[in-house]
Amino acid sequence: MFEEIGTTTEGDLIINVGPQHPATHGVLHLVITLNGETIKKVEPHLGYIHRSIEKMCESLTYRQFIYVTSRMDYLSAHINNHACALTVEKGMQIEVPERAQVIRVIMDELTRIASHELWWGAMAMDIGAFTPFFHAFREREKINEIMEETCGARLTMNYYVPGGLMAELHPDFQKKVKEFIVLFKRKIDEYDELVTGNIIFINRMKGVGILSKEDAISYGCSGPAARGSGVNCDIRKLYPYAVYDKVQFDEILETGCDSLARYMIRIREMKQSIRIIEQLIDNIPEGDFQAKTKAVLKLPKGEFYTRVETARGELGVYIMSEGATTPYRIKFRSPGFSNLSALDHMARGSKLGDLVAMMGTLDLVIPDIDR
């Protein structure tokens, strides 16, 4: 830790990027050893936004703890809630109505698009283009409006309960989602024109931040970060939950292993999400939005684990129950933490400017890493 104030014995420069720095999108602290502009070592320091969510969950009932998880990966709030609800449902063996399952999938995919759009804007900003950020937020705003009408919130939605949904859909929901689909299909091409096709952008992304398939697996990467290296890891395909086994969509794989591959994965994933929503939006079955459950939920003694695919990768929820109204122990396997661990391996030997681009393609959300 002492060497952080100056230079190493070999005369390399050590700079602290963060905890307050425009590139880290949160309170991540990177201690970077630099030789000129070339990176020799990246050491992430965590814990600046640790709120001990896992410990908090232990004192909350099974109905309550779901909503704390909205604050983990706040860009995938719905999907986090989904994972927790699924775990409780698995333990209690609650049958979720078909209607609730379909709505959950639509909401999850809308969340994924919103998350990827924010990532796209922030990614462009990381490599120095400011304008895409505003364009991304313009479309993301439409999703937020849809969420606001139905869930009453724009970021931490808290819409899912064990056994279904908290409330009925807003009457305008289907109409607005269809409007959004039409709008988004037009705008996604605009994104490609503005950023993806830009020669400077391609030069900045291609061949930097190489993460081979073997490394991606051994670092435990998941989500777009791993699929960019050709790892087959989409939980929606491998272990389908809700109605993901009934809809048609492709698992996006790229074999470039570089920043551009990870970028393209997310752009193409947005199109797949739209495809899923299109299939479901007209086919929301009638019926209850919530299963009938007991007033007080008590999971039987035992261990329960569920995993879902968030916008960042695999989120695992592990609950250990002693049969009480609150969980005995809870552990979240967050995608951001494992993805961040690969950063040092990817960044060594590249330039400082590329580190920022690599962090962008990992799509780090710091509250998800620290919890």
Place this chain on the structure above:
Amino acid sequence: MPGLPLSWRGNEGEVMWSLTNISSAIHDWLNQTFNPTWVMVIEMVIAGIAVIGLFAVLGLVLVLMERRVAAWMQIRLGPNRVGPFGLMQSLADTLKLLVKEGMTPDGADKFLFNLAPFIAMMVAMLLMAPIAFAKGFQLWDMNIGVLYVTAISSIMVISILMAGWASNNKYSLMGAMRSGAQIVSYELSAGLSILTIVVLTGSLNITDIINAQADGWWIFKGHIPVIISFVIFIIAVTAETNRAPFDLAEAESELTAGFHTEYSGMKFALFFLAEYINVFIVCAIGATLFLGGWMPFHIGNWEAFNHVMDYIPSSVWFFGKTFFLIFVIMWFRWTFPRLRIDQLLTLEWKYLLPISMFNLLLVTALAILGWHF
């Protein structure tokens, strides 16, 4: 102002309004009232005040313009609350920066730290001298005008290096080093593309260069080689003024604010202002060399059209062309991502420099053979 050959003070009986009317009126009145020594002193003072005034006005206008252009490209409104159309916004910002505490960090080299912004400012002011703002309206019509501009603009890098080194901050130091490498490299291309016009004109004098474009701007007269050198010039000066996509010296997402990380208050404002003034100056030079400066747009023998064009004051022509180029440079900034430092140097040394050298040979051949119009 002083020093123009009589023939370029406007033709007899010309109806065109020009800034020269004001300057010659003042000049004549002073000559009638004082003796020549005093006239010179007073005119120098007036010129100095005019430069400072222009500085302030340009700073305010360009900052507002940048913000409005950015807002326009980013589907926002931009500043529109302070005064009509947000015109007073920059004034309010300047006032805020003026009353802010000018901090000097511990461990900084205090003398160099405080000197750097003034050098940046001084360079920008010196560069104003040879620019012809309108027909016959020029502070100092020296015979080495173009050389003077390239020479003085190189001093800018010293102030950036000074600021980066004296701040005692690693981000600042890295920003300054990047900037040093960048400015020194791109000056070559900028210089070579300026040289193409010098070769065509046969003079370094700004007035001569503008007069040579009376029958058509160089960008139209010089065939493709001049268009190539114009494009290279725009790229190189964008890099020289540290503007995106070449803003590596202050790469926000990498180095927080680069060489001026530690600066605050008015010292920061001087750097900020100097950047915008430099943008104005390089665009003014570009407009002068390639787009004919204050020369109106003429088409061959369309007498009526040319006559209408002549009615537009020459200062409007000059500022119109300059602001068009400024807009182009702002357009770059808000659409392109940033290059990496090695890509930046590769672009210059492997592509732009060889192309501009070859281009210079082409233009030289063109000039010798007299193939331009």
